[in-house]
Structure formats: C-alpha cells, structure tokens
Amino acid sequence: xxxxxxxxxxxxxxxxxxxxxxxxxxxxxxxxxxxxxxxxxxxxxxxxxxxxxxxxxxxxxxxxxxxxxxxxxxxxxxxxxxxxxxxxxxxxxxxxxxxxxxxxxxxxxxxxxxxxxxxxxxxxxxxxxxxxxxxxxxxxxxxxxxxxxxxxxxxxxxxxxxxxxxxxxxxxxxxxxxxxxxxxxxxxxxxxxxxx
Amino acid sequence: xxxxxxxxxxxxxxxxxxxxxxxxxxxxxxxxxxxxxxxxxxxxxxxxxxxxxxxxxxxxxxxxxxxxxxxxxxxxxxxxxxxxxxxxxxxxxxxxxxxxxxxxxxxxxxxxxxxxxxxxxxxxxxxxxxxxxxxxxxxxxxxxxxxxxxxxxxxxxxxxxxxxxxxxxxxxxxxxxxxxxxxxxxxxxxxxxxxxxxxxxxxx
Numbered sequence: 001x002x003x004x005x006x007x008x009x010x011x012x013x014x015x016x017x018x019x020x021x022x023x024x025x026x027x028x029x030x031x032x033x034x035x036x037x038x039x040x041x042x043x044x045x046x047x048x049x050x051x052x053x054x055x056x057x058x059x060x061x062x063x064x065x066x067x068x069x070x071x072x073x074x075x076x077x078x079x080x081x082x083x084x085x086x087x088x089x090x091x092x093x094x095x096x097x098x099x100x101x102x103x104x105x106x107x108x109x110x111x112x113x114x115x116x117x118x119x120x121x122x123x124x125x126x127x128x129x130x131x132x133x134x135x136x137x138x139x140x141x142x143x144x145x146x147x148x149x150x151x152x153x154x155x156x157x158x159x160x161x162x163x164x165x166x167x168x169x170x171x172x173x174x175x176x177x178x179x180x181x182x183x184x185x186x187x188x189x190x191x192x193x194x195x196x
Numbered sequence: 197x198x199x200x201x202x203x204x205x206x207x208x209x210x211x212x213x214x215x216x217x218x219x220x221x222x223x224x225x226x227x228x229x230x231x232x233x234x235x236x237x238x239x240x241x242x243x244x245x246x247x248x249x250x251x252x253x254x255x256x257x258x259x260x261x262x263x264x265x266x267x268x269x270x271x272x273x274x275x276x277x278x279x280x281x282x283x284x285x286x287x288x289x290x291x292x293x294x295x296x297x298x299x300x301x302x303x304x305x306x307x308x309x310x311x312x313x314x315x316x317x318x319x320x321x322x323x324x325x326x327x328x329x330x331x332x333x334x335x336x337x338x339x340x341x342x343x344x345x346x347x348x349x350x351x352x353x354x355x356x357x358x359x360x361x362x363x364x365x366x367x368x369x370x371x372x373x374x375x376x377x378x379x380x381x382x383x384x385x386x387x388x389x390x391x392x393x394x395x396x397x398x399x400x
Binding site: 032033036037038039040041053055056057058060061062064065069071090091094095097098099101102130131133150153154163164166180183 | 215228
C-alpha cells in the first residue's frame, strides 16, 4: 500500500453514520473494507487456516447486527477512539472461543484438507520475521498472551484488551512485556542462527 | 542487544506490512449460525460482568433505580426473563410453539408477570440473582449448539401475546429469542449506566 493511501478514520465513518449522512449499510461496507484485513490477520494467528473464512463471516455478522443499533458514549466521540476496532477485537476473541467450543462438540467427525486454498494470510505470515515470532508465540505462549500480542500490535488499548480478556490492565501490560521478552530472545536466536 | 521496545516497534511495523498485504473477500455473507448467537450472548454476559465487578455496583444494590425497583430488583427482572426466554427456546427447539402466554399491555408490557417474578426473587442475595443470569446464559448457549441451523431459524408462536389480542402470540425463532434477550438486557444495561452517571458521576 502506498504512503499516499490514507485510510479513512473510523471516527469519520461512525460520525457520518450517527448523524445520518451515511447509511447503515454504506458505513458498514466502509468499515469492512478498512478493518477486514486486520480481522483476517487476527484470525489467521488464532485458528486453523481452514476456519478463517467461516469465522470472518461470523465476526462481521455479529458486528453488522450490533452496527444497526450502534450507540456510542459521548466520551468515545473523539478522533483517536476506535470503539469499532475494539469491538471487532473482542468479537474475534469470542468467535475463537465459540470455534473451539464447536470443535470440541462437532469437529472430530469432520475432516479438513490441510492444503486448503484459503490460507493466504498464513502464507503471508510465513514470509515475515513477524511470522517467526507469531509462530513462536503460538507454540510457546498461552492463548491469552497471543491475544494480547496481536491486540497490542493492532493498536487496541490495554483497557479494551483487559475488558475482552477479563483481566486487569496491569496484567495486560505485564504479560505483553513478558511476551516481548520471549520474542526478543527468539529473534536473537534466529539472527545468531543465520536465518532470515 | 535487541531491546523490548525495539522488538515492539519492529513487530508493529511487520504487523502493518502483514495486514496491508491481506485482501479481504469482496463478498461477505451475513448469516446466523450457532456461533454468532453464542457470541451475542457471551458479549452481553461480558458487559454485565464488567458492571457487576464495578466497585459501586453492590454498594448501591438497594437504591431505587426507578419508581418501584431497586437495582437488585432490576437484576431479578433480568434474571426472570433470562430464565423465561431460555425455557421458551427449549420448547421451540422441540419443534413446537409455546403453549402458554405472558400478556403484554400496550403500555408497560407484562406488568403483573414482571412484578410476580421479581417478588419471587426478593429474598435472594444479589450474588444468587447474578448467578441465575450466568447459569441461564450458559444453558441458552448450550442449546444453540444442540440444534441444527434450520431449527434455530424456524419461527413459531412464542409465549408472549398482547393483552388486547391473546389469540395473536408473537412469532419468533430461537435466533429471534436471542435477539429479544440482547435488546431487552442492553436496554437495562444502558439505563443502569445512565442512572449511575447521573447519580454518582464518573466512569464505570
């Protein structure tokens, strides 16, 4: 994406929707275009590749139903606030929980192809240093730590992450620092091992 | 030596690069699944929990929130509808409509039913009432994964009808009952938050 391509701020879309200058559907579409890649990124890291597409639809269905009756407290009516992104982060977290629950109930009777074509984000991840870190985090850190890491990387506030995970803000910051510490060691060992 | 801040910055840069390379599907299917309904109820429960955990909540439980109910009474009202809608959803899951009716006045809704159910819970502790909301939410969520999607979406007469027309019950599906519950409870959640701000000020 070029430097000149500035995405519209969430605030502008929400304001237009709230004051009626943009319809529910048009504003939803703008938010989808703006945030769907972030949602896919979060999902790609937290669930199996074959499940990303389905969960993406679930997350945006849940958001659409809320968006129709969206209410925004006055204190969030600032250009910096991103309540929609925070809502999507929470919904991704809940969709992941629901997915694991459904998996336990139904999935053993179904089979999935590991070489599913809908693994684009996964392939992208593998091309970046981030991919190594996330892969390391997935295998060595708890699900909560991975959620904190990916939330922080996407700019979700510690407060919103804490509310989503039902832990304290202090715990979010503490666990994030710990995870970064682990990743620093991982990056150093990768570098000293000559990997790219 | 790589510092944590450096790792943080490097990862954020990589994350932005990663996301910028993702193309979202052009066509999005908005469709109801057990998962979307489960999420709606879980999200609701999380909002309640955030409220229940607030330092002020238990301290003002016996204060009047409207002309006739205390905050604890209001929680009892929420619990009674959580139990009722779950019970009606179980009947719908069996493939039939609900065979009884709660009558709604045009103004004020099901006043006598509401009063009776709150009264039934009056001797309970706030924690017990909250526990009932938690349990009923989980039971409703469990039900969502126990029935197939067509059954979740099939509409039947439910156990609510206008007082003026008892022969014309509302028609809803299980998914519709989930939506009713969310709308009802969000209404009360928002009213509690407004009440708290007006009375005690500050944030939650």
